[in-house]
Amino acid sequence: MAKTALHRPSGQGPAPLLTSLAGLLREWLPRQRWFAGKGRPVTDLALVSSTELYPGCLHLLVRTEFLDSRSAAGAGAPPADDCYQLLLGIRKVVPPRLAHAVIGRASAGPLSGLMVYDALHDTRAAGLLLERLRRPGTAGPLRFERDVRVTLPAGLAPRLLDAEQSNSSVVYGDSFILKVFRRIQPGINPDLEVPCALARQGCTRVPAPAAWFRTSQPQEATLGVLQPFLPGATDGWSLALESLAADREFTDEAYELGRATAEVHLALASALPVDAPSPPRNRRLAEAMRERLDAAVHSVPELRPYAPGLRSAFDALASLDSGVRPAQRIHGDLHLGQVLRAGQRWSVIDFEGEPARPLAERRRLQSPVRDVAGMLRSFDYAARSRQPWRPEWAERCREAYCAGYAAEAEWDPREEPELLRAYETDRAVYEVLYEARHRPDWLPVPMAAVGRLASAEVR
Numbered sequence: 001m002a003k004t005a006l007h008r009p010s011g012q013g014p015a016p017l018l019t020s021l022a023g024l025l026r027e028w029l030p031r032q033r034w035f036a037g038k039g040r041p042v043t044d045l046a047l048v049s050s051t052e053l054y055p056g057c058l059h060l061l062v063r064t065e066f067l068d069s070r071s072a073a074g075a076g077a078p079p080a081d082d083c084y085q086l087l088l089g090i091r092k093v094v095p096p097r098l099a100h101a102v103i104g105r106a107s108a109g110p111l112s113g114l115m116v117y118d119a120l121h122d123t124r125a126a127g128l129l130l131e132r133l134r135r136p137g138t139a140g141p142l143r144f145e146r147d148v149r150v151t152l153p154a155g156l157a158p159r160l161l162d163a164e165q166s167n168s169s170v171v172y173g174d175s176f177i178l179k180v181f182r183r184i185q186p187g188i189n190p191d192l193e194v195p196c197a198l199a200r201q202g203c204t205r206v207p208a209p210a211a212w213f214r215t216s217q218p219q220e221a222t223l224g225v226l227q228p229f230l231p232g233a234t235d236g237w238s239l240a241l242e243s244l245a246a247d248r249e250f251t252d253e254a255y256e257l258g259r260a261t262a263e264v265h266l267a268l269a270s271a272l273p274v275d276a277p278s279p280p281r282n283r284r285l286a287e288a289m290r291e292r293l294d295a296a297v298h299s300v301p302e303l304r305p306y307a308p309g310l311r312s313a314f315d316a317l318a319s320l321d322s323g324v325r326p327a328q329r330i331h332g333d334l335h336l337g338q339v340l341r342a343g344q345r346w347s348v349i350d351f352e353g354e355p356a357r358p359l360a361e362r363r364r365l366q367s368p369v370r371d372v373a374g375m376l377r378s379f380d381y382a383a384r385s386r387q388p389w390r391p392e393w394a395e396r397c398r399e400a401y402c403a404g405y406a407a408e409a410e411w412d413p414r415e416e417p418e419l420l421r422a423y424e425t426d427r428a429v430y431e432v433l434y435e436a437r438h439r440p441d442w443l444p445v446p447m448a449a450v451g452r453l454a455s456a457e458v459r
């Protein structure tokens with residue numbers, strides 16, 4: 001990844017503060033669910049920016065450096081680095097209600113002897129963050145902005161979500177939810193950009209951003225987005241598992257979900273640029289998929305025996321000379337955990353894209369078939385996550401989802417079999433990497449799909 005100012009601090013950062021925090025953070029960061037360098041020790045740490053949000057609460061951007069022996073370059077690879085957003089509380093004594101949020105006691109530097117904790121767990125800090133968003137303005141390099149047409153009441157009670165997340169989210173009084181991005185990359189985050197564009201387009205399937213904050217130093221980057229909370233909503237993953245446990249069909253829900261996905265894609269194609277299909281683009285796409293597979297084989301050697309079969313999916317895409325959908329902005333990481341159902345209606349959330357990919361890549365125009373493939377993989381995941389495995393349940397959901405999509409979009413993703421297979425394969429490879437890094441117990445789920453896809457012919 002190209003180094004940017006967010007990755008390369010200017011060197012004039014508040015070094016004494018780092019003396020207080022480096023040891024604590026080096027230990028604490030790799031244990032966080034949202035830390036992308038899982039399992040790799042932090043070899044170096046630097047402050048990119050530090051802002052006192054209010055006395056006793058520091059906003060930090062920190063750069064972590066780690067040895068990525070799993071990268072395609074192997075054990076001799078240069079250190080990789082990431083930038084993370086932290087909100088740290090500093091107190092002499094941490095009350096018992098915040099014991100679980102403690103990072104440790106600083107033993108040196110200006111904070112010597114003081115306790116440091118993750119301030120997002122602190123209702124006072126989370127409440128003050130909402131106050132900042134209610135009253136647009138700046139704090140050092142941070143800018144707080146909002147849609148002035150939305151009423152943001154004062155004093156909404158905050159609670160930090162306890163979900164398995166790539167970021168951290170705080171719910172305010174069941175009215176709003178603030179996503180605080182953890183891994184920060186320069187540029188506008190698609191999770192702000194895309195929902196704003198959809199709101200302008202009048203699409204109501206996606207909660208519209210009500211407020212957000214960003215930094216302008218050392219580079220422009222989105223730090224957090226506040227949006228309406230959908231009360232009583234349940235995510236698609238929980239609903240699918242409930243339906244499997246009760247031996248119920250999920251085809252009506254899958255059909256509606258297909259329609260909702262198509263509605264969002266149509267709105268995105270109107271709101272943001274679209275690119276005509278072309279054979280060179282197919283070849284470039286297939287090449288990128290091959291490269292990702294090679295890198296994944298390096299990291300997860302279990303993939304190696306399947307690689308030739310998986311590559312054949314990418315070869316089939318490369319040799320297509322027509323019939324591929326135009327590229328447009330898409331969701332980019334669509335799965336059952338990214339859709340919420342309240343009453344009979346599906347909403348779509350989390351337009352960040354696959355968190356491990358660079359921001360520029362996530363903002364690229366892509367085929368909407370990629371999202372369809374993501375959701376198809378998710379039905380398979382649900383069916384395989386329980387015993388007995390129910391492949392026919394997943395198959396019926398997949399068909400219903402595509403039928404719903406076709407009814408709304410007026411084109412059927414099943415009419416693009418080479419593209420669909422290539423994207424499903426690419427997604428399964430991503431999932432193998434994701435599970436190997438984050439949830440090794442789940443690795444057999446995408447590996448089973450890899451086995452199927454490697455031996456599959458285009459249907």
Ligand SMILES: Nc1ncnc2c1ncn2[C@@H]1O[C@H](COP(=O)(O)OP(=O)(O)O)[C@@H](O)[C@H]1O
Nearest residue numbers: 163165166167168177207228229230235349350
């Ligand atoms: N607008 C919303 N209304 C209700 N719940 C939400 C909303 N947005 C997110 N959530 C909840 O927060 C969880 C995490 O949100 P998500 O955007 O997927 O975060 P991350 O990118 O960190 O994974 C979701 O699974 C969902 O349960």
Ligand SMILES: O=P(O)(O)O[C@H]1O[C@H](CO)[C@@H](O[C@H]2O[C@H](CO)[C@@H](O)[C@H](O)[C@H]2O)[C@H](O)[C@H]1O
Nearest residue numbers: 165166333335336337354355377378381431434
């Ligand atoms: O954190 P995000 O929601 O942005 O997405 C990441 O984590 C997901 C798991 O929480 C992961 O999704 C995979 O597991 C899901 C079941 O837990 C399954 O429904 C998805 O189909 C499967 O891809 C996702 O890949 C990852 O980017």
